[in-house]
Amino acid sequence: MIAIGSDHAGYEYKEQLKKLLDEMGKSYQDFGTNSPDSVDYPDIARLVSKAVVSEKFIRGILICGTGIGMSIVANKHKGIRAAVCESVASAKLSREHNDANILCIGARTIEWEKASEIIKMFLSTPFSGGERHMCRIQKIHSLTNL
Ligand code: RB5
Helix, strand or coil: CEEEEECHHHHHHHHHHHHHHHHHCCCEEECCCCCCCCCCHHHHHHHHHHHHHCCCCCEEEEEECCCHHHHHHHCCCCCCCEEECCCHHHHHHHHHCCCCCEEEEECCCCCHHHHHHHHHHHHHCCCCCCHHHHHHHHHHHHCCCC
16 A cells, blocks of 8 residues: 655645556545645655554655655654655665655656656565665664654
């Protein structure tokens, strides 16, 4: 199950994301927003981050104008490793090296076609594992206070 959310800037992409996930046969829960009316991205990032921390959701996808605000908020949560990806290569490495569990997309910075390729890569790439990467991830979380 994938937790998804956006602010107003990412609302249209989120609607497209739902179609993409349906096509991919992936189940998801939409944590809003539910219209193009202005909302505050921290509120949505908080909901999706809590959902992923709960482990009821294996991954999260957050969309705002740049992906940056969403990632800043998401990364305040213990257990969250959120990555803003503007390339397919970044999406692949965020999974392989960082075991990123939330993907942040910027609806104002990349075209939907590219975003959809990034999302597909993020959802299909496993963590490469290994002591080197595990050790670094443990160090990330030893620095987290929330
Ligand atoms: C909203 O205007 C915009 O600031 C937001 O979507 C996001 O880009 C913040 O990081």
